[in-house]
Amino acid sequence: MNEQLRAISELDRVIHEPGRLMIVALLWPVKECDFLYLLNATEMNKGNLSSHLARLEEAGYVEIEKTYRGKVPRTLLRLTRKGRTAFDQYRKGLKAAF
Amino acid sequence: MNEQLRAISELDRVIHEPGRLMIVALLWPVKECDFLYLLNATEMNKGNLSSHLARLEEAGYVEIEKTYRGKVPRTLLRLTRKGRTAFDQYRKGLKAAF
DNA sequence: AATAGCGGGTTTGTAGTGCAAACTAGTTTG
DNA sequence: CAAACTAGTTTGCACTACAAACCCGCTATT
Numbered sequence: 303m304n305e306q307l308r309a310i311s312e313l314d315r316v317i318h319e320p321g322r323l324m325i326v327a328l329l330w331p332v333k334e335c336d337f338l339y340l341l342n343a344t345e346m347n348k349g350n351l352s353s354h355l356a357r358l359e360e361a362g363y364v365e366i367e368k369t370y371r372g373k374v375p376r377t378l379l380r381l382t383r384k385g386r387t388a389f390d391q392y393r394k395g396l397k398a399a400f
Numbered sequence: 401m402n403e404q405l406r407a408i409s410e411l412d413r414v415i416h417e418p419g420r421l422m423i424v425a426l427l428w429p430v431k432e433c434d435f436l437y438l439l440n441a442t443e444m445n446k447g448n449l450s451s452h453l454a455r456l457e458e459a460g461y462v463e464i465e466k467t468y469r470g471k472v473p474r475t476l477l478r479l480t481r482k483g484r485t486a487f488d489q490y491r492k493g494l495k496a497a498f
Numbered sequence: 499a500a501t502a503g504c505g506g507g508t509t510t511g512t513a514g515t516g517c518a519a520a521c522t523a524g525t526t527t528g
Numbered sequence: 529c530a531a532a533c534t535a536g537t538t539t540g541c542a543c544t545a546c547a548a549a550c551c552c553g554c555t556a557t558t
């Protein structure tokens with residue numbers, strides 16, 4: 303197997319999924335943001351977004367903090383160090399592949 | 401939704417799957433090759449390779465030609481014009497996204 | 499002439515995944 | 529107080545990737 307193919311086959315599947323790729327790409331440049339921001343930015347539906355976030359949390363790539371803004375619930379999302387590294391690696395992999 | 405995200409969300413899922421991405425990347429620069437070449441190059445198992453090829457054929461991205469080399473069956477694979485275009489688009493999408 | 503093994507794949511079974519619809523829990527509005 | 533809204537989560541289903549099992553014709557073996 304050549305380098306290009308190896309790079310492709312080693313792409314992180316958690317990040318590779320476009321829905322999650324959007325989320326991570328959005329979280330990457332900022333300190334944090336909330337659920338509704340992601341919802342609007344990605345144009346996913348809530349169910350979808352919720353489960354992708356759960357998957358990313360399970361992988362240790364995002365932190366989910368549930369807070370209140372007054373009486374209204376508000377979910378804050380942050381990329382963890384691990385998530386940041388994983389995304390950097392993912393992009394390196396893409397570069398190696400193409 | 402910004403340009404980056406749109407590019408991500410519009411990535412062709414048939415090509416996006418790493419197994420198929422390897423296949424298409426291999427077929428792209430050559431006129432044709434056979435099943436066993438892909439099998440070795442990708443290090444997939446036969447079943448997997450077979451079904452990814454079927455999916456690509458169904459999408460109209462590859463042509464599958466069954467021939468004989470003497471008495472031994474030999475399956476030849478080629479990227480169609482449509483497949484070539486789809487891969488070019490896919491790479492354009494990646495560039496736009498990262 | 500059975501049979502065992504191999505080359506070249508395809509089919510089958512299953513676990514996992516993405517998706518939207520339905521649901522939950524609480525809040526605000528009429 | 530009922531209806532509607534906010535902010536998500538859970539459920540159910542359809543699809544998919546994957547590997548194990550299978551298939552089938554050929555060749556070598558006993």
